Amino acid sequence: MASKDRLRVAGAALAAAVVELDWLAVNVALPQIAHDLNESQTDLQWVVTAFVVAFSGVLPVAGWALDALGRRRMLLWAIGLFLGGSLVCALAMSSAWLITGRAVQGVAAAVAAPGALALMSEQMQGAKRDRAVIKVFAAAGVGIALGPLLGGLFVDTVGWRSVFFIAWPAALTAGWLIYRHSFDPGPTGDTPRLPLVGMLCVTTGVVLLTVTIDRGTSWGWTSPATLTSTAAALVLLGSFAVTERDERRSVLSRRVYRERKLLLLTAAGATSVVGFILLFTLTAMYLRNSVGLSGLMTGCVLLAFSVPYAIASYLAGRLRSGKEAYRPVTVALVSGAAGLAGLSMASFPALYLACLVVCGIGLGTTAALLTLLVQRHTRPGDSGKVTSTNLAMKYFVAAVANTVSATVLEGIHGTPHGAESDAGAIDILMRGTACVVLVGALLLLPEARRTGRVAAAAEKEQGRPP
DSSP: OOHHHHHHHHHHHHHHHHHHHHHHHHHHHHHHHHHHHTOOTTGGGHHHHHHHHHHHHHHHHHHHHHHHHOHHHHHHHHHHHHHHHHHHHHHOOSHHHHHHHHHHHHHHHHHHHHHHHHHHHHHOOHHHHHHHHHHHHHHHHHHHHHHHHHHHHHHHHTOGGGGGGTTHHHHHHHHHHHHHHOOOOOOSSSOOOOOHHHHHHHHHHHHHHHHHHHHHHHHOTTSHHHHHHHHHHHHHHHHHHHHTTSTTTOSSOHHHHHSHHHHHHHHHHHHHHHHHHHHHHHHHHIIIIIIOOOHHHHHHHHHHHHHHHHHHHHHHHHHOOGGGGHHHHHHHHHHHHHHHHHHTTOOTTHHHHHHHHHHHHHHHHHHHHHHHHHHHTSOGGGHHHHHHHHHHHHHHHHHHHHHHHHHHHHHHHSSSTTGGGOHHHHHHHHHHHHHHHHHHHHHHHHHHHHHHHHHHHHHHHHHSOO
C-alpha cells in the first residue's frame, strides 16, 4: 500500500477509534457521575442510550450527506462536532446537560463511523479496499480496548469530567490526516433528496418508545402518560413506514431490506451489537457495584474482553473472505452467546475472565466478518447509504434493548435505587442477552449450511482427476 494510501487509512482508522474510545470510557465513569449528579445509575443509562439513539437516528441522514456532500468533508465536520459535544459533557452541571452533550456526540459519531468505512470503499478497490476496511475496523477495536482502561484511569486520578477529553489527541490527528491526504471526487450523479421527514419520524418515535419503557414503572403501565407516549411512538413509527414506501423520501437504503442477504446480515448484526452493548453495561455495573472494584481495576478486567475483541476482529478480516465467512460468523455468534451465558454463572475472577475472553473472540470475529460481508454486497456508489442503514437498524435495536435492560433490572430488584448492585438480577439479564445473540446464529445457520455445501462440492470437483 502506497504511503499516501497508508496516511488515508490512518486518518479514517483514528476517526473510527475516537468513537469507540470515548463512548465506552463513559460506562466505567457512571458510578461517579451518578454520585456527583445525585442520580441513580440505572436512570443514568440515558447517558448511554442518548448516544445510541442519536447515533442510530442520524445515521440515515449521514448516509445521504456522505453520498451527496462528500465523505472527506463530512468526516471533518463530524470530528469537530464530536469535540464540541465532548466539551459540553465535560462542563455539564446536570444530567440533562450531560445527556444533551452525549446526544451531540452521537450525532457526530453517526457521520464518523460509516464515513470512515465509506471513505475507504470510495478511494480503494478490491483487495486493497478489504485490507483498508479491516484496518479501520481494527482501529475501532483498539478504541474498544483502550476506552474502559483509560476511562477508569482518568476517573480514579483526575475525575469523571476528564474522561471526555481522552479522545481529543486522536480526533485532532485524524482530522489533520483526513484534511491533508484524502480527497472528495464529487457527486457521482443526481443528489438524492434529504430524507428529513422520515428521519424525524423514526428518531422521535424511537425516543418516545425508549422513554416509555424507561418511565413506565414510575408512571404506571396503564397511566395516561404511558398510554399517550406509546400511542405517539406508534403513530410516528407508522408514519415512517408510510414515507419509506416513497422512493424519493425513503430514509433507509431500500437495498438493505429488499435484498434477503443484506437484511439477514443486518438482523444478525443487531443481535451482536445488543450483546456487545449490554455486556459492557452489565459487566461494568457488576464489577463496580457488586465486586467493588475501582474504575481503573474495572478497566483492567474489561481488557480480558476488549483485547481479544480487537485481535479477533483484525485476524478474522484477514483470514476469511467471500461466502465462506457465513460458517465462521455463525460459530462466532454461538461462542459469544456461550461466553455471555458463562458470565452469569462464573465466579470472579478466574472463570469470569475466561468467559470475557470467549465473548471477546466471538463478538470480535462476528463484527468483522459481518462488516466485510455487508461491504461485499455494496456497490461503491451506494457505500455511504448502505453502511449507514445497516448501522442504523442495528443500533436502533440496541438502544431499545439497553433501555429495556435497565427497566427489567429495576423491576427484578423492586426499586431503581440499588438495582445496579443486584448481582442476581444482572445474571438474569446476562442470560437473556446470551439468548438474543444465539438468535443471530440461528438466523445465519441456513445460509452457513448452504455455503458449506457449495464449498464442499467445489472442493470435491477440484479434487477429481482430469
